[in-house]
Amino acid sequence: MLIVQKYGGTSVGNIERIDEVAKRVKKAKDAGNDVVVVVSAMSGETNKLIEFAKYFTENPPKREMDLLLSSGERVTSSLLSIALYSKGLKSIALTGRQAGIYTDDIHTGARIDKIDSNKIKKNIKEGKVVVVAGFQGITNNGEVSTLGRGGSDLSAVAIAGALKADLCEIYTDVDGVYTTDPRIEPKARKLDKISYDEMLELASLGAKVLQNRSVELAKKLNVNLVTRSSFNENEGTLITKEENIMEKPLVSGVALDRNQARVTLRGVKDEPGIAAKIFNRLAKENINVDMIIQNIGLDGVTNLGFTVPENEIEEAKRVMNELDASKQLEFDTKVVKVSVVGVGMQSHSGVASKAFDTLAKENINIQMISTSEIKVSMVIDDKYGELAVRSLHDAYHLDRS
Ligand code: ASP
Ligand code: MG
Numbered sequence: 001m002l003i004v005q006k007y008g009g010t011s012v013g014n015i016e017r018i019d020e021v022a023k024r025v026k027k028a029k030d031a032g033n034d035v036v037v038v039v040s041a042m043s044g045e046t047n048k049l050i051e052f053a054k055y056f057t058e059n060p061p062k063r064e065m066d067l068l069l070s071s072g073e074r075v076t077s078s079l080l081s082i083a084l085y086s087k088g089l090k091s092i093a094l095t096g097r098q099a100g101i102y103t104d105d106i107h108t109g110a111r112i113d114k115i116d117s118n119k120i121k122k123n124i125k126e127g128k129v130v131v132v133a134g135f136q137g138i139t140n141n142g143e144v145s146t147l148g149r150g151g152s153d154l155s156a157v158a159i160a161g162a163l164k165a166d167l168c169e170i171y172t173d174v175d176g177v178y179t180t181d182p183r184i185e186p187k188a189r190k191l192d193k194i195s196y197d198e199m200l201e202l203a204s205l206g207a208k209v210l211q212n213r214s215v216e217l218a219k220k221l222n223v224n225l226v227t228r229s230s231f232n233e234n235e236g237t238l239i240t241k242e243e244n245i246m247e248k249p250l251v252s253g254v255a256l257d258r259n260q261a262r263v264t265l266r267g268v269k270d271e272p273g274i275a276a277k278i279f280n281r282l283a284k285e286n287i288n289v290d291m292i293i294q295n296i297g298l299d300g301v302t303n304l305g306f307t308v309p310e311n312e313i314e315e316a317k318r319v320m321n322e323l324d325a326s327k328q329l330e331f332d333t334k335v336v337k338v339s340v341v342g343v344g345m346q347s348h349s350g351v352a353s354k355a356f357d358t359l360a361k362e363n364i365n366i367q368m369i370s371t372s373e374i375k376v377s378m379v380i381d382d383k384y385g386e387l388a389v390r391s392l393h394d395a396y397h398l399d400r401s
Contacts, residue, residue, distance in 0.1 A: 001166040002034045006156035009043030010173040011230035012076045022083035034124050038134045038156040041072025062107035066146045073133035081131045091129040096136035103137035103145045110145035115162040153214035161221030168223050171230035176237030179398040180254040184386045187399040195242040198252050201341045201375050251342035251396040256389050260337045261313040265304040267327030270297030278325055285319050287312050291370045336385035339377040352376045358395040
């Protein structure tokens with residue numbers, strides 16, 4: 001098999017950990033696999049470099065930031081290659097440029113345009129473990145670029161796609177994807193498999209195992225992803241296309257997103273163009289609107305509510321006050337979003353009503369609802385967030401497989 005293994009910051013967090021990673025890589029290699037490794041910087045390293053730059057100015061030039069930040073991954077990739085060498089393996093460390101990762105020229109948030117994988121392939125053929133510095137690439141002008149925070153996942157998936165690897169393993173400090181956050185519900189169960197779409201929903205709802213862009217790319221390139229821990233031998237969770245999952249569970253997981261705030265407009269004119277005006281303006285100011293509800297109007301006026309990330313509420317306040325589109329404005333940050341996610345709900349009814357029932361039994365008021373083919377989301381008072389997660393987890397029997 002050709003395996004791409006990606007190790008995150010905590011997995012290469014110190015020299016002993018890098019040695020552990022080398023042992024794991026050697027095991028995969030000794031088992032007869034071809035192995036390409038992508039590494040993050042040591043945990044905390046990227047933040048430290050950003051701090052250093054901010055000592056001088058709040059707005060450091062982005063080109064220089066890319067050069068600076070790309071160094072963290074160079075350190076870990078070369079150290080890992082040296083560690084592999086010390087264990088008798090042939091290996092080579094490559095920077096993003098050397099690995100042929102071409103990006104656009106948006107410094108600190110570049111997108112991968114194409115991968116010229118010839119050099120990686122040549123080294124694999126020579127029996128080497130190829131260790132690639134994640135998170136970075138090169139622009140057409142030969143400038144170093146980085147892919148945005150958490151971008152090493154993206155490097156790994158893109159390389160796995162370009163090499164048509166059999167598997168892309170993402171190593172972190174957690175065992176995989178859980179039915180819900182085990183810190184909230186100790187009965188949470190690790191999932192063996194989950195579809196790309198479910199993972200995307202869960203990740204955007206706060207299950208922070210994988211960077212969302214990397215899951216999107218894996219879906220597009222059809223890369224089989226496994227997230228697992230580098231601290232034990234547990235199996236991890238396979239993220240794959242829906243067709244590869246035989247028994248589709250009705251519900252795969254429950255997510256809690258605490259970073260939510262609600263904006264309510266009362267007495268909005270009920271006429272064409274109002275919603276367009278409000279949401280265009282919010283979009284222009286880069287405020288991420290999530291759920292939207294509008295009532296049926298009465299006597300020429302209506303009420304409108306929507307949610308934004310809690311850390312964007314001050315911006316939203318400013319914009320809404322300027323816009324002056326309603327008689328009355330309300331802002332509430334004491335809300336959370338609870339979501340039930342599962343591909344099985346596409347073909348079964350009753351999933352949503354069970355969620356509403358469950359919250360009703362706990363006397364939890366639902367302020368907003370939104371649904372998609374594979375998700376039901378509800379905005380509720382934040383003090384009931386964890387209770388709601390536990391009750392829903394229970395209601396769908398997620399502790400059992
Ligand atoms: N080192 C980069 C970061 O901390 C990229 C990564 O770890 O994926 O964001
Ligand atoms: Mg909140």
